[in-house]
Amino acid sequence: MIIDRNMFDNKDVIGFFDSLAPDWDKEIGKENGTVIDMILDNASVSRGDSVLDVGCGTGRLFPYYLKRNVSSIMGIDISSGMIEAAKRNCLSEKIVLICDDASEHFFEKSYDRIVVFDAFPHFTDPERMMQNLSEHLSEGGTLTIAHDSSREEINRRHTMMRKNVSHVLMDIDELESIVSEYLTVTYKRSDDRIYQIVGRKQKES
Secondary structure (H helix, E strand, O other): OOOOHHHOOHHHHHHHHHHHHHHHHHHHOOOOHHHHHHHHHHOOOOOOOEEEEEOOOOOOOHHHHHHOOOOEEEEEEOOHHHHHHHHOOOOOOOEEEEEOOOOOOOOOOOEEEEEEEOOHHHOOOHHHHHHHHHHOEEEEEEEEEEEOOOHHHHHHHHHOOOOOOOOOOOOHHHHHHHHOOOOEEEEEEEOOOOEEEEEEOOOOO
């Protein structure tokens, strides 16, 4: 079940991540590259794709996208501190950054791939986020919500935070019911290694 949304708001989230941004890359450590590649494979991220990285943080996934020769990367994060840190990791002119709430932002284009990595529980209104992002997904494109850890591990970490800035990461079947309102679910997995769901926007006939 999702925690009562009145228990935290964007102001709490921004303050929390702004405070952590300067040392985030040192604290978070290195990702498991094998699992990240698996996540991006499942989401069909490949050469020539335009990618929207939602909750991009310091740009941890940027090198993985560039390795796949995507055409462009738009990173968006609600924390200005995280965006400032991400600027230091912009290794290519393909990368553009925005500081805003992805649940409300009007994007000027649609994207082939939308990736929400290690960020979903921090959105105050998951349904609103899904609605807005699905509207900016290209026909035939995919949106993925993913973590490179188990649901249990993610929830354990969040309960240890100094303040509440996240919802409980919901059961994958509950997430599927939200995603399927807007997209066709093509992949889901929740085990001790990975938590991921992928939705595809069907082409209009």
